[in-house]
Amino acid sequence: MINKGIIILGSSRSKGDTFQMANYVSNKTGFPIIDLKEKKIGEFDYDNQYAEDDEFMPIIRQIAKNYQTIIVASPVYWYSMSGIMKTFFDRLSDIIRYEKDTGRMFRGKSMAAISCSGPDIVDGFYMPYRESANYLGMQYLGEVHTWITEGAIDEEVKSKLNMFIAKLNQPAEF
Numbered sequence: 001m002i003n004k005g006i007i008i009l010g011s012s013r014s015k016g017d018t019f020q021m022a023n024y025v026s027n028k029t030g031f032p033i034i035d036l037k038e039k040k041i042g043e044f045d046y047d048n049q050y051a052e053d054d055e056f057m058p059i060i061r062q063i064a065k066n067y068q069t070i071i072v073a074s075p076v077y078w079y080s081m082s083g084i085m086k087t088f089f090d091r092l093s094d095i096i097r098y099e100k101d102t103g104r105m106f107r108g109k110s111m112a113a114i115s116c117s118g119p120d121i122v123d124g125f126y127m128p129y130r131e132s133a134n135y136l137g138m139q140y141l142g143e144v145h146t147w148i149t150e151g152a153i154d155e156e157v158k159s160k161l162n163m164f165i166a167k168l169n170q171p172a173e174f
Contacts, residue, residue, distance in 0.1 A: 005031040005069030005110075010085030012075075014038065017148040018116040021161065024153060025114065028165050031071065034059060036084045043089035048098050056091050063067040064105035069112065069141070069168055076117035089132055096136070104166065107137035114144055114161075121145040134158060142167055157174070165173070 007026055011018040014037050022109070025164035026033050041056045074085040081089070093116070096103035111133040113126055120140060126143045133140040146157045 004067055005029065005071060006063055006067040007031050007033045007071045007073055007114075008063075008088065009033050009035045009037075010072065010082045010088055012037065012072045012082060012084065016075070017112070018075045020148060020153055021114050021116050021157075022071075024161055025071065025073075025165060028162070029168070031069075034063075036088055041084075041087060041091065043087055044094065048094075052170050055103075056088075060092065060095060061102055064102050064109075069110045070138075071112045071168075073114040073116070076115050076121065079122045080127065080134065081115075081128065083123075084108070084138075089128065089168070091144075093132055093135060103138060104158045105134070108139070109136075110139045110141050110168075111136075112141040112143060112164070114146060114164070116146045116148070119147050 004092045007022045009019060009022045013019070019035075022033050024033065039055045039059060040051070040053055041059075042050045058146050072085060077083065080086070089125050111129065113129040115121060115125060129143065130140045142164070143172040146153070146160065149157075
């Protein structure tokens with residue numbers, strides 16, 4: 001049985017290629033998807049001044065309280081994670097500073113990453129994910145790079161996703 005987890009979708013297209021990958025994993029694991037595009041999350045602010053209706057902290061508290069595994073899913077935009085996902089990580093990495101109790105709740109949890117673009121991935125793409133997990137005291141379970149072929153997930157990618165899902169319950173390698 002896969003532990004309780006959640007998928008954070010960070011794409012400019014809520015129903016795009018990366019969503020197809022996140023949805024495939026969600027259907028296999030039962031992990032719900034949070035679509036960052038549908039949420040009001042302000043850009044990082046050094047003074048921690050966010051709009052009253054900013055949804056980041058309610059979301060992050062829910063994740064910290066209720067989930068052991070966090071899968072982040074982003075398309076590859078200009079050799080990096082999407083802007084929406086970058087904002088999420090900027091805010092996530094700062095909770096240790098301004099809401100320490102919530103930040104500490106991430107220690108011992110697990111993180112994994114899904115990327116989506118063409119068949120090739122650039123060297124270093126996953127480094128921010130690995131290092132963010134390390135910074136938060138999380139185990140990094142690995143990543144999977146995916147792509148869509150003629151509007152669908154082909155068998156090679158499904159096989160990669162299935163292997164990725166199988167790794168979610170294995171201890172992280174340090």
